[in-house]
Amino acid sequence: MIFNDYKYKDNLLNFTIKQNEINGIIGKETSGLIRIIKLKNISNEKIIINNNEIDKAKLNYLRSKIVYVNFEKKETIYQQTIYDLLFYEIISRKLKLKNPLKKIQESLKIVGLSDEILIRNYYSLSTSEKKLVLLAKALLCNPELLILENIFKFLDMKNEKRIVMLLNKMKDQYQKTIIIVSNNTDKIYKYTSHLIIFKNEKILIEGNTINIFQRISFLTKNKIEIPEIVEFTYLANKQKKANLEYHKDIRDIIKDIYKHI
């Protein structure tokens, strides 16, 4: 999705969300950018996506295919059970479904949860179960684009790996486009392929994640935290001409070091 000349405060924003990829957004006060991606509160007279003007009917359809979940925000859930919570989502989104229970079961299955969770209360769930339920809830409307803020926060290694596998499955098997919004640059570097950095109400830079993180001086100047693995590689290359490649996995960098010494 190419967004052209979106008015945001005093600036015009131009950026791309890569389809069927895991995109990353880093920045302060990204809510304005997220609202544009959600196609809400747009001050432009014409909505142009992929160089095509979008009419009202199309706009409403597109909006219905975008979901946003902030995993850091403490949810106030009034529904008694997970079934009630998910069923309420179907009602509030006015989803026309022949068999709502089947749809709920399918969404739970995608995220790897069994039907047994339906009778439980949201507040009795573990941190990772809550995240999976919120993802299942997000999937009920068959979204094409999922915007997930702070999805890796509060997760241990096992649960993080489980979520990453699920995101890759949603991308590869169900052709979803995913945006991860986070200021944890280690996670953004590791798990995204396309990156947008938003700063001072403008797009500071966008492009391939690995390429962007190689611009150490530029990022440091703009107070963007450098992932530890990148910082180490940069230092080895700069100070010792080590000729290491920029890797995402610590095991790969070890192999590379072994090769070069």
Add this chain to the structure above:
Amino acid sequence: MEVILNINDLKLGNLFNNLSIYIEKNKFIVISGPNNCGKTTLLRILSREIEIPGNIILYDKNIYDYKIEDYLKEVRCVIPQEILFNENNLEDELNFQSELEESDKKILINYIVKGLKIKRILNKDIETLSPDEIVLSQIALALVNHPKIILLDNIDNYLNIKELENTYNFLKDFRDKFGLTIIMTTLDLNQSLYSDYLYIINNSKVILSGEPITILQRDNIINKAGLFLPFMLDLSVKLRDYEIINSIYLDKYKMVDEIWK
């Protein structure tokens, strides 16, 4: 060595099975473990929010033998975002909660405000505080009556690296001036590098305990427990296994020098 708090054979359903932890006076202790291992529950027990039959000794008495108001003078707990303010801003709240004489009160509040760098939020409306500002306010309020133990639950999820480093430095300064034992839970083992002693709990018991830099070299046990090792430690341990280096390096410059010496 003077033990201030002694947790003996704590049992709670499937969560704790004969969990024993001793806390040395005026030390900075980190308790880590994967999701749902009971870190927050343990702090809720130590703050007497949850009462369970057990043998937990503060100084020389069971914690339940203290009147609750006397206990709370000794032990204060910070669980992020769980706070109800009585006043409209932090300055009024600090004054409201302090039980010190007027002149001592002023000196201590000034010291805390300066140390935690929260002057800018003193007069902000409570409703407009951001999550990190709320956590810093909670820490300030916890210290305002000179407790001997402060319990901090996953504060690293809300504070950025600069705020965390400043908070740790300030708490250590407070400890040196007035005496303070710091007990902090976290998923992130990077935080344990600032502490004196580390406990890792998993499957209802302590699986590792000791000086952080020593404990963190047990990479197999830590990874099996579902925790990420700090990047530099992970890299050091792996490179040492490959006999590329001989020691553990937390400093990237020193490690680069050692590898390409």
